[in-house]
Amino acid sequence: xxxxxxxxxxxxxxxxxxxxxxxxxxxxxxxxxxxxxxxxxxxxxxxxxxxxxxxxxxxxxxxxxxxxxxxxxxxxxxxxxxxxxxxxxxxxxxxxxxxxxxxxxxxxxxxxxxxxxxxxxxxxxxxxxxxxxxxxxxxxxxxxxxxxxxxxxxxxxxxxxxxxxxxxxxxxxxxxxxxxxxxxxxxxxxxxxxxxxxxxxxxxxxxxxxxxxxxxxxxxxxxxxxxxxxxxxxxxxxxxxxxxxxxxxxxxxxxxxxxxxxxxxxxxxxxxxxxxxxxxxxxxxxxxxxxxxxxxxxxxxxxxxxxxxxxxxxxxxxxxxxxxxxxxxxxxxxxxxxxxxxxxxxxxxxxxxxxxxxxxxxxxxxxxxxxxxxxxxxxxxxxxxxxxxxxxxxxxxxxxxxxxxxxxxxxxxxxxxxxxxxxxxxxxxxxxxxxxxxxxxxxxxxxxxxxxxxxxxxxxxxxxxxxxxxxxxxxxxxxxxxxxxxxxxxxxxxxxxxxxxxxxxxxxxxxxxxxxxxxxxxxxxxxxxxxxxxxxxxxxxxxxxxxxxxxxxxxxxxxxxxxxxxxxxxxxxxxxxxxxxxxxxxxxxxxxxxxxxxxxxxxxxxxxxxxxxxxxxxxxxxxxxxxxxxxxxxxxxxxxxxxxxxxxxxxxxxxxxxxxxxxxxxxxxxxxxxxxxxxxxxxxxxxxxxxxxxxxxxxxxxxxxxxxxxxxxxxxxxxxxx
Numbered sequence: 001x002x003x004x005x006x007x008x009x010x011x012x013x014x015x016x017x018x019x020x021x022x023x024x025x026x027x028x029x030x031x032x033x034x035x036x037x038x039x040x041x042x043x044x045x046x047x048x049x050x051x052x053x054x055x056x057x058x059x060x061x062x063x064x065x066x067x068x069x070x071x072x073x074x075x076x077x078x079x080x081x082x083x084x085x086x087x088x089x090x091x092x093x094x095x096x097x098x099x100x101x102x103x104x105x106x107x108x109x110x111x112x113x114x115x116x117x118x119x120x121x122x123x124x125x126x127x128x129x130x131x132x133x134x135x136x137x138x139x140x141x142x143x144x145x146x147x148x149x150x151x152x153x154x155x156x157x158x159x160x161x162x163x164x165x166x167x168x169x170x171x172x173x174x175x176x177x178x179x180x181x182x183x184x185x186x187x188x189x190x191x192x193x194x195x196x197x198x199x200x201x202x203x204x205x206x207x208x209x210x211x212x213x214x215x216x217x218x219x220x221x222x223x224x225x226x227x228x229x230x231x232x233x234x235x236x237x238x239x240x241x242x243x244x245x246x247x248x249x250x251x252x253x254x255x256x257x258x259x260x261x262x263x264x265x266x267x268x269x270x271x272x273x274x275x276x277x278x279x280x281x282x283x284x285x286x287x288x289x290x291x292x293x294x295x296x297x298x299x300x301x302x303x304x305x306x307x308x309x310x311x312x313x314x315x316x317x318x319x320x321x322x323x324x325x326x327x328x329x330x331x332x333x334x335x336x337x338x339x340x341x342x343x344x345x346x347x348x349x350x351x352x353x354x355x356x357x358x359x360x361x362x363x364x365x366x367x368x369x370x371x372x373x374x375x376x377x378x379x380x381x382x383x384x385x386x387x388x389x390x391x392x393x394x395x396x397x398x399x400x401x402x403x404x405x406x407x408x409x410x411x412x413x414x415x416x417x418x419x420x421x422x423x424x425x426x427x428x429x430x431x432x433x434x435x436x437x438x439x440x441x442x443x444x445x446x447x448x449x450x451x452x453x454x455x456x457x458x459x460x461x462x463x464x465x466x467x468x469x470x471x472x473x474x475x476x477x478x479x480x481x482x483x484x485x486x487x488x489x490x491x492x493x494x495x496x497x498x499x500x501x502x503x504x505x506x507x508x509x510x511x512x513x514x515x516x517x518x519x520x521x522x523x524x525x526x527x528x529x530x531x532x533x534x535x536x537x538x539x540x541x542x543x544x545x546x547x548x549x550x551x552x553x554x555x556x557x558x559x560x561x562x563x564x565x566x567x568x569x570x571x572x573x574x575x576x577x578x579x580x581x582x583x584x585x586x587x588x589x590x591x592x593x594x595x596x597x598x599x600x601x602x603x604x605x606x607x608x609x610x611x612x613x614x615x616x617x618x619x620x621x622x623x624x625x626x627x628x629x630x631x632x633x634x635x636x637x638x639x640x641x642x643x644x645x646x647x648x649x650x651x652x653x654x655x656x657x658x659x660x661x662x663x664x665x666x667x668x669x670x671x672x673x674x675x676x677x678x679x680x681x682x683x684x685x686x687x688x689x690x691x692x693x694x695x696x697x698x699x700x701x702x703x704x705x706x707x708x709x710x711x712x713x714x715x716x717x718x719x720x721x722x
Contacts, residue, residue, distance in 0.1 A: 010142075011149040013073065017065065020081045021057050023135045028053040028088060028201070030131055035092050037355075038197040048177050048198055055170035056202035060084065062167055065160035070150045074143075082136060084202065089132045091201060093125070100357045101192045101204060103329060104212040174199060184301065192325075192357055215327060215627070222628035230621045230630060234554050237618075239540070239562035247547030249474040249520055254340070254546065255464075256311070256414040256476045257457060260304070260389075260421050261483035264295070264513035265496060266450050271436055276447050279458035280515070283477070288519055290526045292560065294579070295516035297481045298534040300572035304416075305359040307480035307535055312336045312368055314539040314555035316622040317572060323626055328364035332631040334553055336539055338369030338642050340412050343548045347371060347408045349652075351400040352416040353379050353391020356649065366644035372656065373649040374403050385689050387426065389418040393456035394430075394687035401463065405670040405679050406656045408663070409472070417456065420449040420483065429688045440491040446483055459685045466682040469670060471521050476542060478535070479514025506589040506596070509575065509582050518545070532567040532579050533560045552636040556622055570615040583608055 009015040032038060032049055040049050064077035087102075094102045142148040178185050178198030185198060186207065195204040268281050275281060284291045299306035302322030309323050310316065312335040317323045323331075340346035349372035356362035356375035365373045379391050379399050386392065391399070396417065404413060419426060424445035433451040435444040457477070464470040484492050486508045490500040498507065516538070520526070536557035540550045544559050558565045569577045575584045581597075581604075582589040588597040588608060600608070625631065635641060648655075660667045670679060 007147060010147075011151060013065070013070075013151045013153070013155050016074065016148060016151070017061060017077065020077060020139075021054075021061055023139075024057050024061075024081060024084060025053045027085070027131045027135065028057075030128075031088060031092060034128055036095060036193075036196065038193055040197060044181060045197070048174070048181070051170075051177070052174050052198065052200035052203070055167055055174045056200050056206075057084070058163060059167035059171060060202060062160060062164045065155045065163060066157070068154040070152045070154075073154070074150055078139070081139075085132055085136065087205065088201060089129065092129065092132075100362060101196055101201070103192075104205070104209045171203070174203075192360070193355065211326060215330075218627050219629050222630060224630075224633035226624060226628055227630045227633050230554060230625050231634070233618065233621055234556060237556070237558065237566065238551055239558035239564035239566065240551075241544035241559050242561040242563065245561040246544050248523065249545040250547035251344070251410055251472075252520070252546070253410050253469065253473040254346070254412045254476065254542065255473050256412075256478070257460075258304075258308070258414060258416040259453065259457075259477055259479045259515060260417045260419070261446075261481060262420055262450065262453065262479035262515060263483050263511060264293070264479065264515050265511065266447075267515055271447050271495070272434065274433070276433075276451050277454035279454050279461070280477070280517075283461075283519060284515070284517060284528070286519065287526045288521055288523045290518040290520075290523075290529055290561075292516040292529045292531070292533060293513075294530060294532045295478075295514060296512045296532075296534040296569045296571075296577060297479065297514045298536055298569065298571055299481045302359075304480050305361075305364075306572070307478075308359075308416075310535040310557070311478070311538045314536055314553075314557040315625060316536060316556060316570075316619055318626060319572065319619070319623060322359060324359045324361065324364045327626055327629070328360045328367065331367065331626065331629050333364075333367045333369075333642065334631060334636065334639060335368035336542070337365075337371070337412055339543065339548060339553070339639070340546065341369060341371070342638070342640060344410065344546060347411040348413070349374065349403065349407055349411065350414045350416065351396060351403070352376075352418075353381070353386075353396045354389055354416075354418060362649060363644070365649075366647040367642060369642045369647075371647060372403070372407070372652045374400065374652055375649070378403065378652065382689075384427075384692070387419050387421070388423075389421045391418070392426075392430065392687070392689070393417045393419040393453050394459060394685050395689055397456055397460040397463070398683050398685050398687065398690065401680050401683050402678065403653060403656065404469075405467070405674070406653075406660055407669055408656075408659065409668040409670070415460075417453055419456070420446075420453040422483070424449045424483075426452050436495060438491040438495065440488055443484055443488055443491045443495075450483075455686075459683070463679075463683040467670060467679040468673075473521070474542075474545065475519040476538075477515060477517045477519070478538065479516075480535075481514065482512060484511070504589075504594070504596070505584040505587065506582055506594050509571075509577060509584050509589075510594075512571070512577075518542075520545075529560070531560060531565060532569055532577065533557075533565065534569040536570070537565070552638075554625070554631065554634060554636075556618055568611050568615065570618060572619070574612075574616055574619060576611065576615045578608075578611065581608060583612060 010019055029050060038049070040046055061077060061080055064073050064080065067073035067076055091102050094100065139148070182194055182198060185194065192204065195207065199207070266277050267284050269276050283289055297307060298310060298316070300317045301320055302309070302317040302324060305322045305324035306317030313333055318326060337346070337348035341348060348370050350361070350365060350370055351374050352361070353376050356373060356377070362373065362375070376390060379395070381391065385395050397415065400415065407413065423442050426449050431448055431452050433448050435448050438444055461470070464473065489508055489511060490503055493500045493503050493507070516533075518541075534557070537560050538557065540555050540557055541560045543550050544561070567579050580591055582591055588600055589595065590597055597604070660669050660672060671677070
């Protein structure tokens with residue numbers, strides 16, 4: 001009886017529609033749980049995850065309900081089902097190889113598809129992938145044997161409209177639930193994993209398609225003539241290097257330490273009489289360090305990715321969203337890794353204990369010319385080793401040694417820390433620093449995680465000194481953006497000796513200061529610098545110190561040491577700061593008094609209006625450069641455009657060890673210069689995890705096993721390519 005009723009129901013259009021919706025929902029959920037590492041946590045996120053395939057599947061499949069004739073109706077519904085299943089399967093294959101999801105450009109771009117879905121990739125198919133086709137076979141057999149019959153009766157139009165409308169309602173509900181848990185989900189798009197987790201594969205693909213179409217339209221109308229205004233501005237804005245500083249770090253390794261969410265007020269700050277960051281304080285006040293007291297973050301919604309973009313390219317982020325996420329996959333860059341490699345033969349690498357897809361780094365870094373990217377897949381990511389945003393800082397530095405020591409020198413290496421990230425939580429076994437007592441947990445714990453970061457940096461510096469890297473390196477430390485948001489600054493105010501009742505926009509603007517330190521061992525004329533600057537100025541400054549001429553590059557920042565350095569610091573929202581004045585939403589504040597100037601003189605008003613116009617023009621030109629991808633029309637003298645297909649981050653350790661072996665006695669890696677021995681034991685850390693999940697011995701053993709594995713992988717890849 002039950003089988004008969006089921007058969008009768010499935011032989012109706014509604015029954016067949018319901019069957020396909022259910023089957024596709026079921027296998028999507030199975031793929032979410034088995035294949036994709038989406039980082040789902042808690043009942044709320046699991047509820048969204050189980051809910052998100054329903055809305056888009058109903059909406060997509062409902063198109064077949066409007067077709068009256070039976071054969072076309074069933075055919076369209078079946079093709080939609082098969083196409084959606086194929087999209088899911090291709091994403092599974094692509095994700096296994098790249099830990100990322102297929103974008104529209106990957107789907108339609110031959111070179112990307114051939115890379116992402118090569119014959120070798122299909123070797124990644126697993127037995128559980130049968131769920132992608134077994135249902136299709138079942139449906140075909142059921143129809144062929146007439147277990148499921150075609151229903152000649154069409155679906156009433158009003159019912160079809162009702163299903164489509166209901167599906168649209170579910171889509172908006174899905175988006176709302178996602179935005180509640182992850183604000184600015186669509187505007188910031190900092191990780192494609194998040195979009196899939198909250199909205200599903202179909203919504204992600206549709207959204208990416210809209211973005212791609214919009215970007216392609218803007219770019220299709222662009223021409224090299226659009227670059228003229230940008231060139232005119234940057235050439236006029238260029239500041240010649242200070243001859244006394246130019247090239248003082250020539251030939252040295254460049255190590256960049258990204259201090260997550262670290263604000264300037266933490267430097268030399270004492271909480272209840274105890275230094276929060278004693279090591280960074282000592283570094284800041286060292287005569288071998290050029291420390292900048294008036295250095296500001298200039299990020300927008302892209303936050304960390306905006307800071308990285310300015311650091312690497314001296315070009316601003318976007319007014320909305322993240323440049324890395326929105327345009328980074330396809331945009332042309334002329335960044336630090338490629339410039340240093342081509343001009344001074346630098347090797348380049350990034351060390352980051354989060355997923356490579358976060359902020360689309362695994363694509364952007366290739367476009368920047370980074371040769372190596374050691375993301376979470378290269379580290380021990382046991383749960384007790386992690387914070388919410390990746391590997392704990394002490395472990396990141398410690399566990400990077402086995403890769404760092406094999407890089408050919410000179411190298412350009414960037415370490416992206418994460419422990420000092422909102423909501424600023426660290427397990428008690430990792431810290432004994434007492435939190436503040438403002439009543440706001442994120443403000444209180446901010447000092448605790450900053451102290452932990454300080455300890456991690458000190459341990460890394462100790463290793464650099466003991467291993468011998470220190471004396472031949474220029475070490476750059478910078479805070480990427482604010483840690484305490486404007487909405488919480490009122491809680492912070494008393495700790496800074498200010499009153500919440502008199503707090504103003506001026507105070508918010510001043511708190512956008514972040515540390516910027518350039519430590520060059522052996523230099524004695526360092527000290528605290530007072531000139532104003534921001535993240536946009538880092539690249540020309542570093543390149544000039546390394547002896548690289550930047551005059552032919554398009555860069556919006558200027559060398560901080562140059563006599564012609566531009567001290568007007570632009571914020572992404574078009575506010576700005578100068579050495580004497582701060583302008584927020586058109587209101588002028590005196591930097592010395594902090595008071596608003598309600599009646600400026602005509603001369604001051606004219607001066608600040610001109611500087612405001614320059615800021616707006618600068619940001620507008622940067623936006624035009626980014627949105628139209630204008631750098632594709634410009635090749636600086638001596639620069640070779642980056643080909644991202646030259647880089648593969650899956651076998652990074654194999655590549656650097658193979659190169660080291662090929663070079664033999666000509667290898668300049670620390671490993672080679674240390675008599676082909678590791679320096680892991682030179683690293684001393686009090687991280688409790690090193691006594692359990694990530695000891696030095698285990699690191700050495702993982703190196704040995706990785707060499708053998710990588711040799712086999714490299715050999716296999718070569719034979720496949722041939």
